[in-house]
Amino acid sequence: MTIAAFLTARLAEALAQDVHTLPEATHTDIDRRTRDELHDCVRCGSRAQVAFLLGPSPEAGLPAPRWVDLCSQCSTAVREWAHQERGRQEGDQP
Ligand SMILES: [Zn+2]
Numbered sequence: 001m002t003i004a005a006f007l008t009a010r011l012a013e014a015l016a017q018d019v020h021t022l023p024e025a026t027h028t029d030i031d032r033r034t035r036d037e038l039h040d041c042v043r044c045g046s047r048a049q050v051a052f053l054l055g056p057s058p059e060a061g062l063p064a065p066r067w068v069d070l071c072s073q074c075s076t077a078v079r080e081w082a083h084q085e086r087g088r089q090e091g092d093q094p
Pocket of ligand 1: 041042043044045046070071072073074075
């Protein structure tokens with residue numbers, strides 16, 4: 001499993017979401033997604049202010065990229081989680 005596939009699977013876990021329920025990215029313009037469009041945070045349902053692109057990662061069953069829309073509070077939580085995951089990947093350092 002590649003790191004991207006690993007992270008995709010683990011991110012879905014962290015979000016308590018099936019990645020296949022995330023909206024498919026019909027465009028990949030993050031500014032447009034966050035500035036011009038209205039979306040709900042996938043974790044708590046508040047107005048999303050941040051967007052991440054997840055995938056594409058065919059290994060994780062995600063042939064096309066998907067949006068992860070997050071409010072600022074949840075994006076902080078997910079960033080912290082990603083930071084910890086990266087540390088774990090680079091070899092069990094505290
Ligand atoms: Zn949220």
